[in-house]
Amino acid sequence: MKTIGVIGGMSWESSSEYYRLLNRHAKTRLGGHHNARSLLLTVDFASIEANQRAGDWQALGEQMADAARQLERGGADLVILATNTMHRVYESIEQAITVPFLHIADPTGAALRAAGVERVGLLGTRYTMEQTFYTGRLRERYGLDTLVPDDDDRADVHRIIYDELCHGNVEDASRKVYQRVIEHLAARGAQAVILGCTEITLLIKPEDSVLPVFDTTALHAQAAVEWAIGE
Known part of the structure; x- marks a missing residue:
């Protein structure tokens, strides 16, 4: 098995979930005592979050590129970024390393198309929902029509991510907020919903949603393991 390099910490709560999923999928695929080599x-998420608020995407790109180079020097054969939002600067990562980089939107887009979904709702940070780096890739590469919540719902989704989930706080009241937002997307014609922030998997499970759930964290981790196994 090849070695997966993970840029994590955004937040560490979701990065720990990545670690669990990488190893669980490796064990499922290979059996026995197998883990994912990673x-x-x-x-430090504090500096990342500050640069996000300031809109300094150049600095963020440099931070992600430096992290990717460190992973490659450490022996990573593949690099993944354990956050959706920071894929805004994925090109900086790709240009900084010689090993492959697996974009988080690609396993999600492929899974949606395989399921026959054409119109999908997207939940994530305000950056992911409002900027085009994510929805544009889904449209251009997978032909998906992506719906995002209205402004008030986007504010609620974003606030819960940063103020609660990034700190490991999982609240029933916030789950109900997300369920309401998903219902609004369904009413607008969404056939499924993307959990487009790696923390949302801590709050919303498939049984919590009126729409089929496509969890980017799980899909990304699974695709990385499949690549590392190389079959």
């Missing part, structure tokens, strides 16, 4: 580099 390296995890945890960045």
